[in-house]
Amino acid sequence: MTIRRLPLIAATIGSATALSFISGTTATATPPLAPPVIEDIFAVTGTVSVKFHNPNDTGVCWIYNEENGEIFGGDNPTSFATPDGLMIQTSLGNGQLPAGTMRVRGACAFVPPSTGGSDHSSITDVYVVELPTNPNTPPTGSFG
Template sequence: MTNRRLGLAGLLALPVLAGTLAFGATATAAPGAEPPTIEVFTLPGTVSATFHNPNDRGVCWAFNEATGEIFGGNNPTSFAEAGQTVQSSLGGLPTGQVRVRGACAWSRPTGNHDYASTTEVIIVDVTGKPPTGSFG
């Protein structure tokens, strides 16, 4: 299992970014919003993220920077509302590296060109998919 954490000190040093996320989705811009605090860990074939929305409004989420895929899918339980902490995952991943980001915006993403405050990229190594459980 690989653990990486972007601590509060690291987040405070990050500038708030308002720009286009590659492969992202449209969300209402979040000027002045802080990016989420995020911790990422891996299991075979899966990357999980626990992230916290430090803002007094809006939503935060984790996503695969290469594909734009939101951890846990684009459903209400994949987003941390103001002050909430959420854990979600991406599964069925091949062995290799995944570039994870956390993002916050005033509304959930709905299309192309996402405008949000984001964390720095967290690179995690994914190990092979888990065995099928067959014995014999």
């Protein structure tokens, strides 16, 4: 029984292959974007800043706090790197972030997340940043 079906399967596959060559159509997919290139990350009391650029010839890139998704620069259009290759510096915190660890990531997509394009084509590895303690913070009186 198996021997009889083999020629039928081969004929079907051959017909489908021939049809695709005759029609001249090929399946093309949009290639994924590369992640943003992060040049520098630095922290001062209450603020984390990142310098980065978009290595792609399309799409936009941004930086965000991995823990809560907050976009650096407040989702302001000037905080997104476009395909022109310009270096962008963007910040988060404006002096208000607590001391401690922040996990920072960059992402690129074909449309900015503010337009509903939250699906990104690529993301960077996580960068762990230590925010320094504010030397002007008054003591809490707690010793434990």
